[in-house]
Amino acid sequence: MATFKDIQLLRTTYLRGPSVWTYRPVLEVWLDLGELEDYPSNKIEGFTERLTTWLPGLIEHHCGVGHRGGFLERLTEGTWCGHVLEHTIIELLNMAGMPAEFGQTRSVSQHGVYRMVFRCPEESVAHVALRQGHGLIMAAINNQPFDVPAAVQAIKAEIENRYLGPSTASIVNAAATRRIPFVRLNDGNLVQLGYGAAQRRIWSTETDKTSAIGFGIAEDKDLSKQLLKACGVPVPDWELVKSADHAWEEADYMGLPVTVKPYNSNKGQGVGVNLTTEAEVRAAYDEARKLTRYVMVERHIPGHVHRLLVVGDKVVAASRGEYPEGRNNPRAKVVTVDCTDEVHPDVAYMAALSAKVVGLDIAGVDLVCQDIRQPLHTQGGAILEVNGGPGLLMHLKPSVGVSRPVGQAIVEHLFPATDGDTEGQAARIPVVGIAGTRHNAFIARLVGWLLQLSGKRTGVASSEGTFLEGRLTQKGDNTNWHAAHRLLVNRLAEAAVIQTTARSILEEGLAYDRCQVGVVTDLDGFEGLADHDVLEADQMTRVLRTQIDVVLSHGAGVLNADDAPAADLARLCDGQVLFYTQDPKHPLVVTHREGGGRAVVLNGSDVVLVHGTSERVLGTLEVLRPVNGFEPDTPALLAAIATAWALDITPDLIAAGIKTFDYQSL
Known part of the structure; x- marks a missing residue:
């Protein structure tokens, strides 16, 4: 069979906002099909079979036909390769976990040249998808091998490199649902929600309402426990220690079992729990000391560890962590179980109070108790930590239980909803x-x-x-x-x-x-x-x-x-x-006024504001003149x-x- 020259990519333009194509960002590509202009898909031997074998998901593309399999019908009947490239790229994006949802290909006045667009919220991902899609379609046209999994992996890698983390993404998606615009301010998770003076900023789950002092207090586990205890929040006994000997001394004094952790521990790093021997305490101290100057020994509270997410002044989600039998590493969670609906009101109150005492608007409150359905004081439960910038994944995708709308709760915290606000007016x-x-x-x-x-x-x-x-x-x-x-x-x-x-x-x-x-x-x-x-x-x-x-x-x-x-x-x-018009009897304006519409009309030298049947003279052109004698158009x-x-x-x-x-x- 004949070998065709590559489709030429004449130029690419990333359109960041609403354009002639769509409201959302797209990559526009000018293509020159060259000799392929004379070879639609049904005239290239084996092309359709190779393409659909590599990309079986193409059957789900409706195309302009409007039903499942519509694009395959077009492919079989004969469609031009620019159109096929569009669907190839969209399918690769689908396979990489980022549905594109929109694409178009239109011819221009020059023979064999087309403008193709496809939706993609990140420019670099769009370029990778274009490169891989172009390689795939040319391989299919010329009956050459092509590594489809590698192409999908290349797109996935760029998605992982460029896309928002799950916590930030859940907030941004919730904002988009309320039609609140967003702007990425860096390559990471710093995002602006809204415009200008109405904007709010988030950095993962930290917001511009998050106090730097509060965040600092939360990181200092010794100071935060002092404040919580002073405000009547139940916390386990603890002591800062400076050596392994000191750690064992305090553990022995408190009574085993104990927990040993860095005084500024984060995400369970360097934490050893339920330690029952001197050797375990000393080993845990050495691990914690690698991460921080100060180490904390804390009385172990029996029960299940729970994470309660506090947003504003209320608990919006709760998760119970279940650990492998006999393991002393809290980072080795096997499952997270959603227990939001089980939280006792007194427990929720203590969690919200803890966040308030520390000074955080959004906090992950870790507590231990036997039964989250009962008050802490009736079962010897205690608040372990208050964490700033809590991850949301355990609430979005718990191992057991339902997903919780935590992103929505944070958006509501930043932009309280009002009746009739369907277009994100608050932002x-x-x-x-x-x-x-x-x-x-x-x-x-x-x-x-x-x-x-x-x-x-x-x-x-x-x-x-x-x-x-x-x-x-x-x-x-x-x-x-x-x-x-x-x-x-x-x-x-x-x-x-x-x-x-x-x-x-x-x-x-x-x-x-x-x-x-x-x-x-x-x-x-x-x-x-x-x-x-x-x-x-x-x-x-x-x-x-x-x-x-x-x-x-x-x-x-x-x-x-x-x-x-x-x-x-x-x-x-x-x-x-x-x-607006210089003709007071303009038929369009007359009809518009009859329907109760507004217009600005020049009647002689008078500038008139008209609204339905009412009129108001704003002034004459002579009077309505800027300073320094400037005469405007x-x-x-x-x-x-x-x-x-x-x-x-x-x-x-x-x-x-x-x-x-x-x-x-x-």
């Missing part, structure tokens, strides 16, 4: 996105100024620079993902106004998942986008609709009624729509006014703000 600041080509920097800066006057510290990213609280922080064209991202991670920003361009959407995606107000002034500019195969004006709708697609349901789209393609985007907006001024009104800024403040706006000052 959001007002974000205004502005797209188009007509005086958008002026619009962005004026809206930022009006938001600032309304009492919100506002950041603006525009083609003229980035501003925070009216101060220029970075000069130059900042209509890009990185500039917008900098505003959204800034804890001072109580509102953000972000100017974007069609090119930025095509090459980076939006920096935010949703916005309160989306503005589109026009759909001009296709002439400069030929490198993205945007060759006609009509194609701009697919690009700039992205700005309107992300408007929140309680937000608004602001559209230029005098630009028909821009006005037509109203049908795509999940929120309200505000039009009239449609741009109307757009800014409509945007401010959509943000519920009062008309009086809008009028006063325009008159005090110094656009020419940088």
Whole structure:
């Protein structure tokens, strides 16, 4: 059989946010099929059989057919190899444990060239999956051997290297369920939930509410026991020791059995329990001493060791650890048994009190008792430790029992739910996105100024620079993902106004998942986008609709009624729509008003706010003029006014703000 040249990967672009393809991150790949353009899948001898043998899971791919086995039907009937590569990559990701769930392949104007995308939340994982998928499909096409398990393992290795740990992931997933946006702040488990001043930060199960003092106290087992004992919490007798002789002396004085552990033990490291002989005590001391300067001897409390997870002021999960018979190593747990529903209220109270005494908002409280269903004082139970940054895996995946929604509890702790909050409002600041080509920097800066006057510290990213609280922080064209991202991670920003361009959407995606107000002034500019195969004006709708697609349901789209393609985007907006126009009798606006809609209309020289049948004159163009005699573009001024009104800024403040706006000052 013929040997085909490799499919060429012309370029790859990782789109980090909402784009022309989807709301979530994707890798876009431009492919040149070369001679394979003339060889769909059904014309390559043995190709389908080899591919489905290596990837039997392809039968689950519905493709556009809409049912199980749909993609295999396309494969048998004949589909192009770019499409096959898309499904190959998706299946490899599925096999590696990271379902991709989305992919598309579309031809471009150049013969044999396609744009293929697939969803992947981590760029490096996407590139590994692309490389392995490309190798696999070419091997299948040319009847060459290919190591599928090795390919899957390579993707798994990158997933393990880049993905969040299970505790952090459970919190992030719970946040996503509530539509709270998240931003990874490093390559590890430091994550920002929400935007700007509304954000909260987590680092695994530590939060920005977690006290550094409390965490330090929790690590010092001697100090934490002193505080717990002083507050009436039952703790076992203990003593700090400085030598193996001293350890045995205290153990003998307390009475065997005892526990020996580092005074700042963590995750059971260096801990010996239920020690009954001098030799065991001395050996345990030597092990503990390897990890710390000070060692603690503690009276052994008979019973089962339990871990209670405290979030805020309540216990949200409990797990019982069962150890191998005769083992003295608490890290050698065989099973974790969920016992959340069995915890006695008095036990839960003591656990929550212990976390509060130490000073932790999230804590893993270790205690020993015979029966978690009974109060501690009735059975000689005791609190052993209070731990900061507790792992959640034992509660998410107990060996026995049901998984507990601990990530959800932590998100609720950080962002208490309110009735009607279906879009993560508690974690959001007002974000205004502005797209188009007509005086958008002026619009962005004026809206930022009006938001600032309304009492919100506002950041603006525009083609003229980035501003925070009216101060220029970075000069130059900042209509890009990185500039917008900098505003959204800034804890001072109580509102953000972000100017974007069609090119930025095509090459980076939006920096935010949703916005309160989306503005589109026009759909001009296709002439400069030929490198993205945007060759006609009509194609701009697919690009700039992205700005309107992300408007929140309680937000608004602001559209230029005098630009028909821009006005037509109203049908795509999940929120309200505000039009602006220089024609008071514009048919679209008249119809919009009849339906109770809002618009900003120029009637003669009067700028009028209309809402259904009501009207309010904001002022004349002569009066509504920024300082220093600057004469703004009239449609741009109307757009800014409509945007401010959509943000519920009062008309009086809008009028006063325009008159005090110094656009020419940088």
